[in-house]
Amino acid sequence: MERELVDKTKSERDKLTKRLSDLAVNDEERSAIRSFGRGVFMVPSRTIQVVHELIERSDDKEELLKIYNSILERGL
Numbered sequence: 001m002e003r004e005l006v007d008k009t010k011s012e013r014d015k016l017t018k019r020l021s022d023l024a025v026n027d028e029e030r031s032a033i034r035s036f037g038r039g040v041f042m043v044p045s046r047t048i049q050v051v052h053e054l055i056e057r058s059d060d061k062e063e064l065l066k067i068y069n070s071i072l073e074r075g076l
Contacts, residue, residue, distance in 0.1 A: 009074050013037060016067045020054045029054065 017037035024030045032050035055064045 005074055009071055012067050012071050013039070016064060016071065019058070019060075019064060020051065023054045023057050 014037065017033055020033050020036075021030065024033050029050050032047045033054070035047050036051055051068070055061055055068060058064050
């Protein structure tokens with residue numbers, strides 16, 4: 001059961017990372033997305049802020065927010 005949750009979280013994180021990477025326009029955003037994808041945040045508040053900014057820019061914001069919130073519910 002726990003392994004399934006880990007796998008689902010990784011899958012969702014990979015999906016969200018890929019979609020947000022397509023929206024990133026500068027090095028800071030790309031770096032933040034890579035950090036989010038690895039689950040290692042050098043500057044946690046800025047990483048989360050960039051993720052939120054990119055989600056807001058997305059055309060499919062609602063879907064990305066669902067994925068993001070699902071990840072958060074299980075812990076980063």
